[in-house]
Amino acid sequence: MAGSGVVPRNLPWSGHGRAEDKNSLFEYVCENPEGVPVVYAVRSVVNPEANAGDADHRLAHRFFENHPELFKIDRRRDLIWVEPTVDAFHLTPSKHSPKHTDGDGVAMSNVKNALKRRRTVDEDAARGSLLGGLAAKREATEERFVAFENRDVPSTHLLVQYRTRFNSPSRIADQRETFDSAWGHAAEHFERATMVTLTTDPSRFDSIHSAATSLMDDVNRLKSWYARRFGDGSRPPSLVVPEFTSRSLPHVHVVMFGVVSVPHGPLSHYWDGHRDRGRVVWCDSLTNRDGTWLWTSSSSPERAEGRSPRSYLSKSLSTAATFARAPPSEVHEAAEALRAVDGVDADVDDGDASTDADVDAEALRRGREWWSLACHWATDMKWFTVSPSLKTDDETDDGGDDECSRWRFVGVARHDEFPGHVVRGAIVVREHRGRPPP
Numbered sequence: 001m002a003g004s005g006v007v008p009r010n011l012p013w014s015g016h017g018r019a020e021d022k023n024s025l026f027e028y029v030c031e032n033p034e035g036v037p038v039v040y041a042v043r044s045v046v047n048p049e050a051n052a053g054d055a056d057h058r059l060a061h062r063f064f065e066n067h068p069e070l071f072k073i074d075r076r077r078d079l080i081w082v083e084p085t086v087d088a089f090h091l092t093p094s095k096h097s098p099k100h101t102d103g104d105g106v107a108m109s110n111v112k113n114a115l116k117r118r119r120t121v122d123e124d125a126a127r128g129s130l131l132g133g134l135a136a137k138r139e140a141t142e143e144r145f146v147a148f149e150n151r152d153v154p155s156t157h158l159l160v161q162y163r164t165r166f167n168s169p170s171r172i173a174d175q176r177e178t179f180d181s182a183w184g185h186a187a188e189h190f191e192r193a194t195m196v197t198l199t200t201d202p203s204r205f206d207s208i209h210s211a212a213t214s215l216m217d218d219v220n221r222l223k224s225w226y227a228r229r230f231g232d233g234s235r236p237p238s239l240v241v242p243e244f245t246s247r248s249l250p251h252v253h254v255v256m257f258g259v260v261s262v263p264h265g266p267l268s269h270y271w272d273g274h275r276d277r278g279r280v281v282w283c284d285s286l287t288n289r290d291g292t293w294l295w296t297s298s299s300s301p302e303r304a305e306g307r308s309p310r311s312y313l314s315k316s317l318s319t320a321a322t323f324a325r326a327p328p329s330e331v332h333e334a335a336e337a338l339r340a341v342d343g344v345d346a347d348v349d350d351g352d353a354s355t356d357a358d359v360d361a362e363a364l365r366r367g368r369e370w371w372s373l374a375c376h377w378a379t380d381m382k383w384f385t386v387s388p389s390l391k392t393d394d395e396t397d398d399g400g401d402d403e404c405s406r407w408r409f410v411g412v413a414r415h416d417e418f419p420g421h422v423v424r425g426a427i428v429v430r431e432h433r434g435r436p437p438p
Helices: 019-030 039-044 057-065 105-117 123-142 169-189 210-213 217-228 262-274 313-323 328-342 361-370 372-379
Strands: 071-076 079-084 144-150 158-163 192-198 238-244 250-257 282-289 292-297 407-414 428-429
Touching: 019 039, 019 057, 019 079, 039 057, 039 079, 039 313, 057 071, 071 210, 105 210, 105 372, 123 328, 123 361, 123 372, 169 238, 169 292, 169 313, 210 217, 210 250, 210 372, 217 238, 217 250, 217 262, 238 313, 262 282, 313 361, 313 372, 328 361, 361 372
Parallel strands: 158 428
Antiparallel strands: 071 079, 144 158, 144 407, 192 250, 192 282, 238 250, 282 292
């Protein structure tokens, strides 16, 4: 009886006697990572009439014993059990493999391709499709763990919840701490700063994706230009915050500390003529008042909507924190609400389009708040970057960690997809949101 999955070629037993039966046993064990009695495996894929001790059972037992790198055998009560080792999954493309990480590759590709086909995003339906791709990513990774094996005690494993900046509130909190501390460090050394806002003209790029992926390189060149033109040749400490507008156009805020002002004319000329990105730029002065950064003018810029500079530039972090705390079901609902407004856009197909004309107002509000995060995701755009001089020693320390070096990466999978010997007695580390593993 052959198994139903795909068995890779060139296995160690290929060409040997009863290779097809061994392939079926290999596949069946990989599909039952928690372990299975050897006799049950034989009955399932080799001979339904097999009994313990007969020829087929002995064949399977010898097969498992001869490949300890792939199978782990132990006795449980009166039966001999077999389960796969982690290395067994490295030989198979099975959907149960810990090497099968999160299944988000298709969703990522769809969103990225949509951004490569557009210069702007002008309708809610398209925004909903982009958010739908990120919702698929969230759903696929929600209950996955990264497994590590203790190099000193190989029987000890560590399962850490699969965390990204889109599903981990604690990771967002760490980034927010770095963001806030940069403002604090700057306040200890500087009294003035200038924030320049640099926009993108969509007519100068063939797509949103090309405009976004080239943005930070242009910002770095601009900072070098400023240092040569108006400074002593060294770049001033800076905080850079890239964002996407309501039309998905990438723009960026660059706060240069210790800089009293930046001449608007030369700045616009450089961004327009030398970088060929756009003509529209803004310059806003900041003042340090008793450790708090404020707008220098009596009233803040209209686009800041009354917020302080730090609050104004933390919009993406605040949105990401709300998004990370939400369950994937809410993200799907928000994407569906956006798509229901204008109908379904065909640029992205995540397989979950909505035609419901009754739009949930709260879900629509969340969708309009969250959709631009999909642009950050598909273009790998950071929430912000900060000069090393504005970071704490802990944030700039690249030294090794003896504790971390004790652990060897094993793979990524759902809790119930890991081999039983990995799960049993494993140290499980996860965030408070969500259900504990079984």
